[in-house]
Amino acid sequence: MLDYIRRREGLWLFTRSPAAMIAALATVVIVGGALLAPWIAASNPYDLSTFSLIDGLKPPAWLPGGDPEFLLGTDDQGRDMISSILYGARLSLLIGLMAMLIATLLGVGLGLLAGYFGGWVDAVVMRVADVQLALPAILTALLIDGIARGVLPTALHQELRVPVLTLAIALSLWVNFARTARASVMVEKNKEYVQAAMMQGQHPLRVMGVHILPNILGPLLVIMTVDLASAILLEATLSFLGIGLPADSPSLGTLIRIGMGFLLSGEWWILWVPTAFLVALVVSINILGDFLRDLFNPRLR
Amino acid sequence: MTLLSVEDLTVRFPSRFGELTAVEGVSLSIGPGEIHGLVGESGAGKSTIGAAVIGLLPHPGYVAEGRLRLGETDLRALSPRAAHRLRGDRISMIFQDPQTSLDPLMTVEEQLIETMQAHSDISRRAARERAVDLLEEIGIRDAESRISSYPHQFSGGMRQRVVIALALCTDPELIIADEPTTALDVAVQSQVLALIRRLADERGIGFLLITHDIGVIAQVADRVTVLRGGKVMESGATRQVLGQPAHDYTRDLMDSVPPIDRRLERFRVPGEGGGGARHAQDDRPAAQARRWLTAEGETEPVGLSLDEVTVRFAGARRGLWTREAPFVALDGVSLSVRPGSVLGLVGESGSGKSTLAKVITGLVSPASGQMSLGGEALPAAKARPRGHAARRLIQMIFQDPFSSLNARHDVGRILGEPLWLYGLEPDAKRRRALSAAMLDLVGLPADAIDKYPHQFSGGQRQRIAIARALLARPRFLICDEPTSALDVSIQAQVLNLLKDLQSLFGLTVLFISHDLAVVRQLADEVAVMQSGKLVEAGPTDQIFERPRADYTRDLLRLTPVMPAEWRAA
Incomplete structure (x- = not known):
């Protein structure tokens, strides 16, 4: 979709921005590690047979008492930190990505409709968005989790924790997409190529999907990256607060919550390793988002 | 005595593809009280020369060679501080768009006083007095009270006067005016041009007038320099250069300017087909497109008539229950376009021309009235x-x-869309072939079909837009200012093309333009609109030779043109 010249331009800018290059490298390493976790991780934190309590609370390898087998140490259950983090990142990224995609679909769809039709459609969508914005994301997530807990049988609820969490995060992120899409559509709608399509009598859905949408992808792509970072953070927050994932299927947030217990007892690595990892991931994605924004906004070059 | 002398000016813009020479070896001089016109098409380097003189070349451009002197001052030798002091003090600038060249959050008074105090040691009170005098001098009535208004409280023409006052308030020797009237309607344009002329005559200010409009140059400039691709083509007294151009390029340029006083059958444009429709030898794809449009389609011309069409736009909301009175964009407009003819619709901005087009195409719904x-x-x-x-x-x-x-979307997709949408050609391969044939007909190369719009120039894009319209097999074509964004030589080509297509396929055309001279070249009949009302309509020659309405007479009188007697016999 980006034509040849744009792509070359992008690559050229990329080589001139060391921050973007480092961020991209970090993202690739983290995402790659998470994807390949079952093959490269030393143990499987979900599988009790792959670790043993005897290895518990080992510090990172370079400290006295460290074991080279556990490079960044182990937690109280004897789980290898690196393995836990890789598996945790896998869950965090999965939930973040899915939530971001659901929010994109929902937000962009509603934003397109609101911007294109205006009038009462616009009023309804944007007022709902305003209400959504007034609710803190954590409250939305708590609400959805609470409803799910009440409506679904306990066993099913346990099984559906990941989808429920994903949905809760998506619902608190869609407003960004809706607002951006709506604003862009309102600009594009008055451009002559859209007028030409409307004048020819093309179906509104076709005008929106085929003509307008490809032209507003730039700003949306930027929000997608930034909101991916937000979604990962939000998942970590919720898991940290104990509303997210349980300790037996730990995401990054759950790992940090577990680590909190050891903060003052000397086993600092159980907290700081996953935290540093989360920060590195989120900062890298945000830097990439900034870079994309510069790329799509010629005025900032 | 010369005020500004530019000798052998060369301006370069380094980029990662190498250095781009925007202006090369340009020399010109301006005396006190002289208006020196700088004409050329887009990319000729007009604005770059202006920016080089005032020392505001956009990054990363720089003056590579040449001498720039203002009076005794060598402009290139100035330190940044000295250059900064000189700007606004001895050289001022008037920009194109009065909407954006004033600070919307400051009153006119504050802006004028700020500028004066920046350049001379003057008290607020004295500065204000001077500002009021200045505004009065340039024709703002009741300046004493108007001075405390914000820019948005002035009309476009008044705002441009304020911009001029801002340029004048430090008593500069030289003013660089970059397209000062391009954003204005003819009536306002003529007032602003008269003001510039008066300032040159009475105050002895030198003007460097940058414009693409030959008519403007003819009306006010003493001398003119014709630029192309950063080089001077010809320079001399305005009457000499425009009336008896010595250089081929100037001659071609003058041939492209539509005359307001007569109708040309075709513009003389160098190159194949003069920019018009490709001749249909049977082996050309254009012949296929032509056959498709004539042999297989309907050929009977259709007429269009509007009866008492009124359009109102709801006013802005004032309170919970109240709204401002609706804005009447079209007020009982009745007109008809004869089958197979071209109706020119003229009027200033805001007269309702484009709204009329939108009503006909069905984008805006009228409050009342019938169409057929x-x-x-x-x-x-x-x-x-x-x-x-x-x-x-x-x-x-x-x-x-x-x-x-x-x-x-690539061009193939853009052109295939009407064929697919209207079910004219179900087969994708044939759609592509027809699109290619149509491109050939409108004079574009065959490989255009795989490119994207941004890879074309403005004129080429307009040809693509014309091809797209034709691929719907229309009988009625609305052209809404189709050439006003184009350079005059490109405009001539596109007008030739439209003329060819109209007569080839018996199209009925509604041609909307603010440019009377362009309308004269194309229209069989002309309708004149003013603030939503139809003022006058009739055959083209009658409207141009014997206009009945005062408004039409004003429009004709105020449109800047080159006097016919300048043209050498």
Whole structure:
């Protein structure tokens, strides 16, 4: 979709921005590690047979008492930190990505409709968005989790924790997409190529999907990256607060919550390793988002 | 005595593709009280020369060679501080768009006083007095009270006067005016030009007048320099250069300028086909497109008539229950376009021309009134179903070729869309072949079909837009200022093309333009609009030779043109 010249331009800018290059490298390493976790991780934190309590609370390898087998140490259950983090990142990224995609679909769809039709459609969508914005994301997530807990049988609820969490995060992120899409559509709608399509009598859905949408992808792509970072953070927050994932299927947030217990007892690595990892991931994605924004906004070059 | 002398000026812009020479070896001089016109098409380097003189070349451009002198001062030798002091003090600038060249959050008074105090040691009170005098001098009535208004409280023409006052308030020796009247309507334009002339005559200010409009140059400039690709083509007294151009390029340029006092059958444009429709030798793809449009399609011309069409736009909300009075964009407009003829619709901005086009295409629904196309009633906006025949029969060519094509679609897709949408050609391969043939007909190369709109120039894009309209097999074509975003030589080519296509296919055309001279070249009949009302309509020659309405007379009188007697016999 980006034509040849744009792509070359992008690559050229990329080589001139060391921050973007480092961020991209970090993202690739983290995402790659998470994807390949079952093959490269030393143990499987979900599988009790792959670790043993005897290895518990080992510090990172370079400290006295460290074991080279556990490079960044182990937690109280004897789980290898690196393995836990890789598996945790896998869950965090999965939930973040899915939530971001659901929010994109929902937000962009509603934003397109609101911007294109205006009038009462616009009023309804944007007022709902305003209400959504007034609710803190954590409250939305708590609400959805609470409803799910009440409506679904306990066993099913346990099984559906990941989808429920994903949905809760998506619902608190869609407003960004809706607002951006709506604003862009309102600009594009008055451009002559859209007028030409409307004048020819093309179906509104076709005008929106085929003509307008490809032209507003730039700003949306930027929000997608930034909101991916937000979604990962939000998942970590919720898991940290104990509303997210349980300790037996730990995401990054759950790992940090577990680590909190050891903060003052000397086993600092159980907290700081996953935290540093989360920060590195989120900062890298945000830097990439900034870079994309510069790329799509010629005025900032 | 010379005020500004530019010798052998060369300006370069380094980029990662190497150095780009924007201006090369340009020399010119301006005396006190002289208006020196700088004409050329886009990319000729006009504005770059102005920016080099005032020392505001956009990054990373720089003056590579040449001498720039203002009086005794060597402009190139100035330190940044000295250059900063000189700007606004001895050289001022007037920009194109009065909407954006004033600070919207400061009153006119504050802006004027700020500028004066920045350059001379003057008290607020004295500065204010001077500002009021200045505003009065340049023709703002009741300046004493108007001075404390914000820019948005002035009309476009008044705002440009304020910009001029701002340029004048430090008593500069030289003013660089970059397209100072391009954004203005003719009546206001003529007042602003008269003001510039008066300032040159009475105050002895030298002007460097940058414009693409030959008419403006002819009206006020003493001397003119014609630029092309950063080089001087010809320079001399205005009458000499425009009336008896010595250089081939100037001659071609002058041939492209539509005359307001007569109709040319075709513009003389160098190159194949003069920019018009390709001749249809049987082996050319253009012949296929032509056959498709004539032999297989309907060929009977259709007429269009509007009866008492009124359009109102709801006013802004004032309170919970109250709204401002609705804005009447069209007020009982009745007109008809004869089958197979071209109706020129002229009027200033805001006169309702474009609204009329939108009513006909069904984008805006009128409050009242009837329309008919080819004798059959034409339902308005929402009442016109998506599949209504008129959606195909009526096609439109838009003003801005940079936004009328979807930038994310390649040309093949843009052109294939009407064929697919109207079910004219179900087979994708044949759609592509027909699109290619149509490109050939409108004079574009065959490989254009795989490119994207941004890879074309404005004129080429407008040809693509024309091809797209033709591929719907229309009978009624609306052209909304189709050439106002184009350079004059490109305009001549596109007008030739439109003329050819209109006569080849018996199209009925509504040609909307603010440029009377362009309308004269194309229209069989002319309708004049003013603030939503039809002022006058009739055959073209009658409107131009014997206008009845005062408004039409004013429009004709105020449009800047080169006097006919300048043209050498």
